[in-house]
Amino acid sequence: MKRLVLLLTAVVCLAAVDPQEQAALDRISAADMRGNLSFLSSDALEGRDTPSRGLDIAAEFIASQFRRAGLEPVGGADYFQAADYLETTPDPSPSVTLDDDKKTLHVKNASTNALAALDLKFAPIYKVESTDVPSLAGKVALIRRPGARAEGAREKFVQFRAFVKVARERQPAAVVIYGAPQPFPSLVEAKAAPEIPLISIADADAVKLLDALSPGESKATLSFHANEPKKTPVQLRNVAGLLRGSDSALSKTYVLLTAHYDHIGVKPSGDGDRIFNGANDDGSGTVSVIEIANALAAMKQHPKRSILFMTFFGEEKGLFGSRYYAEHPLFPLKQTVAQINLEQLGRTDDTEGPQVASATFTGFDFSDLPATFQAAGKATGVKVYKNDKSSDDFFARSDNQSLADAGIPAHTLAVAFDFPDYHQVGDEWQKIDYDNMAKVDRMIALGLMTVANRAEPPHWNEKNSKTGKYVEASHRN
Ligand SMILES: [Zn+2]
Numbered sequence: 515m516k517r518l519v520l521l522l523t524a525v526v527c528l529a530a531v532d533p534q535e536q537a538a539l540d541r542i543s544a545a546d547m548r549g550n551l552s553f554l555s556s557d558a559l560e561g562r563d564t565p566s567r568g569l570d571i572a573a574e575f576i577a578s579q580f581r582r583a584g585l586e587p588v589g590g591a592d593y594f595q596a597a598d599y600l601e602t603t604p605d606p607s608p609s610v611t612l613d614d615d616k617k618t619l620h621v622k623n624a625s626t627n628a629l630a631a632l633d634l635k636f637a638p639i640y641k642v643e644s645t646d647v648p649s650l651a652g653k654v655a656l657i658r659r660p661g662a663r664a665e666g667a668r669e670k671f672v673q674f675r676a677f678v679k680v681a682r683e684r685q686p687a688a689v690v691i692y693g694a695p696q697p698f699p700s701l702v703e704a705k706a707a708p709e710i711p712l713i714s715i716a717d718a719d720a721v722k723l724l725d726a727l728s729p730g731e732s733k734a735t736l737s738f739h740a741n742e743p744k745k746t747p748v749q750l751r752n753v754a755g756l757l758r759g760s761d762s763a764l765s766k767t768y769v770l771l772t773a774h775y776d777h778i779g780v781k782p783s784g785d786g787d788r789i790f791n792g793a794n795d796d797g798s799g800t801v802s803v804i805e806i807a808n809a810l811a812a813m814k815q816h817p818k819r820s821i822l823f824m825t826f827f828g829e830e831k832g833l834f835g836s837r838y839y840a841e842h843p844l845f846p847l848k849q850t851v852a853q854i855n856l857e858q859l860g861r862t863d864d865t866e867g868p869q870v871a872s873a874t875f876t877g878f879d880f881s882d883l884p885a886t887f888q889a890a891g892k893a894t895g896v897k898v899y900k901n902d903k904s905s906d907d908f909f910a911r912s913d914n915q916s917l918a919d920a921g922i923p924a925h926t927l928a929v930a931f932d933f934p935d936y937h938q939v940g941d942e943w944q945k946i947d948y949d950n951m952a953k954v955d956r957m958i959a960l961g962l963m964t965v966a967n968r969a970e971p972p973h974w975n976e977k978n979s980k981t982g983k984y985v986e987a988s989h990r991n
Contacts, residue, residue: 531893534813535963539894539956541809544948547955550579550801551860551943554775555793562792563779564701564828565601565748572775576753576804576825583808585755585823588844595752597827597838598704600745602629608740610715612723615733621720624738627698628688628711631742636735637687642677643729650686654713654736656724657681658693682710690715690736692724699832704747713738752835754824754844757811759966761818768845769966770822770853770922771806771958772836773799774829774913778937793943794933798860798951800825805952806959817966819851826913836913840920848991851971852883853924854962855914859954860946864930870947872897873929873954877909880981881923883965883972890961896954904931906980921988923972929954 531539553559554575559568577593589595610621613636626632634654640647641656657677660670681689688711696714713736715721727734753775759765777792791797807823810816822845828834836855843850862869873891875884878900891898908931909915917924929950935941965972974981974988 531960534815535960538809538813538963539959541812542805542952542955542959544952546808547801547805547951548943548946548948550804551793551797551946554800555791555797555941555943557789557791561779561790562775562777564776564831564834565599565750566779568779569776569827570751572800573751573753573827576775576800579804580753580755580807580823583755583804583811585757585807585811588756588822589752589754593753593755595754595839595842595844597750597752597835597842599701599748599750599834600629600704601748602700602702603744604698605740605743608738610713611737612720613735613737614723619720619723621715622717624713624715624717625698626688626711626713626738626740628740629702629708629743629745632688632711632738632740634687634736634738636737639690639727639732639734639736640686641727641729641732642681645676645680647680647684650681650684653686655681655684655686655689656727657689657691658725659691659696661694686710688713688738692716692721701748701828701831701834703838750827750835752824752826752839754822755807757807757816757821757823759818759820760816764818764969765820766849767819767971768822768850769819769962770824770850770917771803771856771962772824772826772853772913773803773856774827774835775800775825776827776830776835778830781939787939790937790939791942793941793946794858794861795936795941796829796857797943798858798946799856802856802859802951802955802958806955806962809959810963817963819966820845821962821966829913833913833916836916840916847920847922850917850922852965853914853917853922854883854958855912855924855926856928856958857912857926858928858930858933860948860951861930861933861935862947862950863933865932865934866903869930870950871895871953872899873927873957874899874901874905874931876905876912876914876926876928877918877980878905879975879978880909880984881925881972881974883923883925886964886972887927887957887961890964891957894953894957894960896957898957901931918984919987921984921991923974927958
């Protein structure tokens with residue numbers, strides 16, 4: 515009986531979808547996505563590392579699909595937004611010594627992100643333990659990095675980042691981060707302005723010595739030498755295609771539907787399969803962007819706002835493609851109303867239990883965008899819900915973060931946050947539930963059209979304290 519009632523509700527709601535829109539939803543095909551994903555996550559593409567030939571081939575394939583759908587090429591070079599980066603290989607063994615009144619310590623296991631040779635002789639150390647810091651010209655700033663599992667790690671990291679920011683503004687010769695090792699990205703934007711270099715020290719003896727220093731000025735000094743890193747220019751590409759809006763005013767505003775097309779490449783050694791195919795992460799999001807673009811581009815009358823379909827490079831390396839886009843947007847951020855980023859849509863075998871005909875958003879209560887998709891879910895038979903445990907935590911873990919930082923209401927939509935083959939070689943296309951993914955994509959497409967047709971753009975939820983910095987950023991656009 516209960517089931518019958520539900521069925522009737524579904525039928526009534528489905529009838530509410532505009533026939534043009536329903537026709538678009540009907541074009542979303544599980545078989546198309548199965549075909550596309552079996553190529554994108556094939557061994558031939560070698561795990562789509564950033565940068566790699568496999569990544570370049572994936573980009574060409576995505577562009578070919580945007581071309582086939584009839585999207586407008588944007589980005590300057592056909593469907594590509596090309597970005598010049600340097601791949602860096604640092605000096606593997608810089609020399610580091612710490613001197614205080616009593617002794618000299620030769621430090622092991624240090625590294626730096628300096629892009630030129632770095633040479634410091636007996637630079638006085640200033641230990642930063644507050645944001646009240648004087649000019650540090652000729653000195654090095656010393657900041658402790660908390661361990662990821664330390665108690666209250668989240669708050670400690672917020673404080674740590676604030677210290678690094680203020681220290682850099684005081685123009686020291688370098689910022690020394692000690693304690694937990696500081697990872698440095700191997701990619702830097704070729705045209706990025708030079709920054710105060712960071713030095714990472716995690717050697718136990720050195721950490722002990724540095725911990726013993728009192729805050730502020732000290733008699734201890736640091737000497738450091740690292741050769742210039744090896745730098746190889748690489749060109750990376752976001753792939754972007756536009757569906758021009760049909761309304762003369764609203765078409766000058768933009769909704770982004772995105773996914774990352776990179777993954778983590780190939781395991782350097784070991785027996786058997788070494789290729790991280792990345793079918794669910796995030797081949798599933800990539801083929802969904804293609805499929806929804808294809809479905810909407812065939813409409814006689816496009817949605818009112820313009821929709822930018824885009825796939826990013828370098829998410830796995832640290833949101834590189836989306837950061838690049840936020841810094842070099844193809845259309846003004848002021849006129850960009852929302853980003854819906856797709857991740858992990860194909861696997862239903864979530865480690866928390868099966869997720870069939872359902873989907874969730876990161877930062878579910880951060881804006882009113884998820885509610886629009888919840889309504890689209892009601893009309894397409896997909897439950898769109900808040901994952902109380904993970905929704906907020908995962909907000910920072912994908913490409914929505916870059917646009918959120920730029921003030922745009924931006925969320926990631928996923929079917930499963932965690933699944934058994936996450937970042938394993940077993941994340942292969944055969945394990946995807948294509949029918950379920952097509953159903954979820956119909957919900958996404960309907961929600962996307964709703965956002966694109968509605969005169970009122972999505973808004974951050976200012977009542978949620980976690981949205982403060984995004985609201986502030988939105989005022990800067
Ligand atoms: Zn991902």
